[in-house]
Amino acid sequence: MGQEGVRELAERELKLEWFEKAWLNFLGIFTLASFLLFVFFASLHLAQWTGLVSYVQQQAGYVTELELTQKFPTEIWGGIYGLVLRVPGFTQQLSEDLESGNVQRSDVFFDCIQLDAPGGPEFYASTNPNLSLASATIQPGDPATIDAWINCTGRPYCANNTFTRNMTIYFGDTKIENIPSTYTYKYNGENEIFDVGVLNVSGSLVFVAHVNESIQKGFNPNALVNYQMLLPTPANTTQTYYFYVDPNDECPAGGIGNSIIANIYGYVKDSAGSAVENASVTVAGNTTYTDASGFYNLSVELLEGTYNFLVRKDGYDPYLSNVTITSSNYTIEKNATLVAETPSVGGQLVSVQVYGKVTDTGGSALSGVAIYMGDNQTTSDANGNYSFVVDLAVGQNPIIAVKENYDNYYALINITSNTTEVNHNITMEPANLNDFVTGPFTTQAEQGGPGETNIQQIRRIVEEAGQDFWISATEINKQVRENTFIEETIGIYNFKSRELKVQFSLTDELKDIIELDKSAMSVPVNSFDKLKLTIYGTKPVGVYRGKLIISGDLESEIPVKIEIVPRKLPIETLEMGIELVKPVLTLGEPLKYRLVLKNLLTNQKYKVNLKHVITGPNGTRVYLEDKEEVEIDNSLTLLKEFELPVVMQEGEYLVNAEAHYLDLFSSAVAPFVIRRPFYLYSFFGIPLWVIFLGMAVVGFASLNFFLYRHYQQRKKRYHVPLELDLLPKPGERSIKIGKIAERNVPAYLNLDDLTTHAIIAGATGGGKSISAQVIIEEALMKGIAVLVFDPTAQWSGMLRKCT
Numbered sequence: 001m002g003q004e005g006v007r008e009l010a011e012r013e014l015k016l017e018w019f020e021k022a023w024l025n026f027l028g029i030f031t032l033a034s035f036l037l038f039v040f041f042a043s044l045h046l047a048q049w050t051g052l053v054s055y056v057q058q059q060a061g062y063v064t065e066l067e068l069t070q071k072f073p074t075e076i077w078g079g080i081y082g083l084v085l086r087v088p089g090f091t092q093q094l095s096e097d098l099e100s101g102n103v104q105r106s107d108v109f110f111d112c113i114q115l116d117a118p119g120g121p122e123f124y125a126s127t128n129p130n131l132s133l134a135s136a137t138i139q140p141g142d143p144a145t146i147d148a149w150i151n152c153t154g155r156p157y158c159a160n161n162t163f164t165r166n167m168t169i170y171f172g173d174t175k176i177e178n179i180p181s182t183y184t185y186k187y188n189g190e191n192e193i194f195d196v197g198v199l200n201v202s203g204s205l206v207f208v209a210h211v212n213e214s215i216q217k218g219f220n221p222n223a224l225v226n227y228q229m230l231l232p233t234p235a236n237t238t239q240t241y242y243f244y245v246d247p248n249d250e251c252p253a254g255g256i257g258n259s260i261i262a263n264i265y266g267y268v269k270d271s272a273g274s275a276v277e278n279a280s281v282t283v284a285g286n287t288t289y290t291d292a293s294g295f296y297n298l299s300v301e302l303l304e305g306t307y308n309f310l311v312r313k314d315g316y317d318p319y320l321s322n323v324t325i326t327s328s329n330y331t332i333e334k335n336a337t338l339v340a341e342t343p344s345v346g347g348q349l350v351s352v353q354v355y356g357k358v359t360d361t362g363g364s365a366l367s368g369v370a371i372y373m374g375d376n377q378t379t380s381d382a383n384g385n386y387s388f389v390v391d392l393a394v395g396q397n398p399i400i401a402v403k404e405n406y407d408n409y410y411a412l413i414n415i416t417s418n419t420t421e422v423n424h425n426i427t428m429e430p431a432n433l434n435d436f437v438t439g440p441f442t443t444q445a446e447q448g449g450p451g452e453t454n455i456q457q458i459r460r461i462v463e464e465a466g467q468d469f470w471i472s473a474t475e476i477n478k479q480v481r482e483n484t485f486i487e488e489t490i491g492i493y494n495f496k497s498r499e500l501k502v503q504f505s506l507t508d509e510l511k512d513i514i515e516l517d518k519s520a521m522s523v524p525v526n527s528f529d530k531l532k533l534t535i536y537g538t539k540p541v542g543v544y545r546g547k548l549i550i551s552g553d554l555e556s557e558i559p560v561k562i563e564i565v566p567r568k569l570p571i572e573t574l575e576m577g578i579e580l581v582k583p584v585l586t587l588g589e590p591l592k593y594r595l596v597l598k599n600l601l602t603n604q605k606y607k608v609n610l611k612h613v614i615t616g617p618n619g620t621r622v623y624l625e626d627k628e629e630v631e632i633d634n635s636l637t638l639l640k641e642f643e644l645p646v647v648m649q650e651g652e653y654l655v656n657a658e659a660h661y662l663d664l665f666s667s668a669v670a671p672f673v674i675r676r677p678f679y680l681y682s683f684f685g686i687p688l689w690v691i692f693l694g695m696a697v698v699g700f701a702s703l704n705f706f707l708y709r710h711y712q713q714r715k716k717r718y719h720v721p722l723e724l725d726l727l728p729k730p731g732e733r734s735i736k737i738g739k740i741a742e743r744n745v746p747a748y749l750n751l752d753d754l755t756t757h758a759i760i761a762g763a764t765g766g767g768k769s770i771s772a773q774v775i776i777e778e779a780l781m782k783g784i785a786v787l788v789f790d791p792t793a794q795w796s797g798m799l800r801k802c803t
Contacts, residue, residue, distance in 0.1 A: 027703040034696035076150040078233040079103035084211045095242045100233035114249035119170040121211040124244040128204045134247040140179045141198035150232045167197045172248030184228040187221040194228035262325045265297040266335040279313040285404035308408035311336045353421040355387035372400040382606040401426045468495045476560040480537040488533045494523040502552040510546035537564045576668035586677040595638040609660040617652045735778035
């Protein structure tokens, strides 16, 4: 081989070495990249990623206080609230099924609960249905017992971290102190009213709460209550709690907070004795009108007490008197005589701005109170404020305030010729218990006696009319402000001997104004159900008439008159916006967004009822709905996260936020898209993640193969490539001289090549003598004579057989 051949051989060897290194690097990168892609897509599917939580807009030069609140889902606790009432003669054991994580109303009745008991009245709740307080040993309980039951350790909401106060009760005359206790909150953040403690009653876990003497707003500002109670409920369970009262209580006649259905009727006439038609008669915010003969009949639900009796008619001075409702005086005849309106002194009228605030006896603002003065009327706003300009006669002028479930308010205001404004605050006294009737439990058993229920009265009325059903409304006549809405409810009671099935529909004139919450209803025997109508002021100002048609097992048409009047507020009072964290989601990923609310009313705080709705692109199909109530001062940012239902597949969707506030309505909407994750797409029916995993496996196997091959090559001493086809082959004129170096391939030598000069060369110990010995032996075996010259006697080993 010449120099050119050696050079070519060296270049070929170098290229081969470079190629092997490059190929190994490629396989390493390929394998690593495939594996990382697989890990990345797997983490996308399995891991929970966090993102933007919130932000605060700040102005230079100002300091803003930021309060962070962390809320924990407390499925191991439940709550009940309501009224504890005394119903003499009622001995039924009451209970409440409380589902873990729920807060629900539960009104409780006892035959006796002593209002003036030492330390105040209290009642008890336990999961033991056979608790005997009279013979039991009562002592403070241990919150650790609760934690062991609900399996709670180390959490901020465990019983050990909740029942951190102490309360005292009197069981009969026995004082029990240091009872581990806590308080539940009112809607305004106050937490010193509604207490609850834990007791050990002969080994049973029992909870005790005081019954407040005053009925007030609890955590729900729309409900009046006299107790709230926090109760443990192990996660994903429903616990039945049974209610007990101190057996040592002593009760006089009567009860705590018994509502009475009173019936007030009579005639309204003028001073000449003529009937006055269409005069309004109002008691405790409940109003009816006289007929052509001046007759009226008003049924109201009230506590025992004395109430203002108010009669009004344009052109007459208001008539004000009192009616007293007691358990023995609940059917009252009350006639009224109206006097022609008192003329002003010298016919002088003064324009006066009258304003003030309306509150209840507890000092809480009352909204929706109708206030009358002169020929004008206004309504208090969400903060209880009212203001209107009225033309009044000089002298004493009555101001009247009316709200359902509150006693009528009446006062006289002196107006002089110099009066320009009057600041007059109004306090309304509650007339009943939050629309709550003691229900089928009456204070007397006689038919028609005091405490007779609404259902009994309704049954008597429909029987007298020869009917076997009752509909609560004979007509609907409502006003709604432009771009706002109101709600109306119609009740149906079934006195038939079979199930009552009815359908509801609206005439065409009303379909764009009224929305029904259901199109059909099935009312079981002797049962009651309701139809809710939402009336929208979204059409032009004006009067719209039509009918609500009831068909099916009964046929009825209810006349409807809706008047849309101009709005009093010149602008939208609430600005809303939805900011999606991610407008494009993958299947299984939760929807996260910020709902930004901005109050455009200055210095006015109000509550907002929010509804979050996720729908299809055309808004017809609803996939998810969630409601909440918030209070807004200046601005409010809510961070929302919803797990999307599995039925929501790839496609376009809408998230809507609807706000109901101050009898107004605002909304915001944002579109989003759901797509399949990239790794779930397929190539020839094979998911990409499987392809990536296969690539990683193949790359890893190839990499290891070539690494092993490279390692084996590194171990070799000889790297010159051989063309085996050009080497001698076995035959008659060839001999086997061994194996090719570092290969398991036999090596042969043509005997004819030995007829010319040959040399065996190699380093010391390289095997030259052995090679010569093998050639000689193979030649002898082929019958060829060999002559050996050994002048130095170094090859004497030739005489031995090769092994």
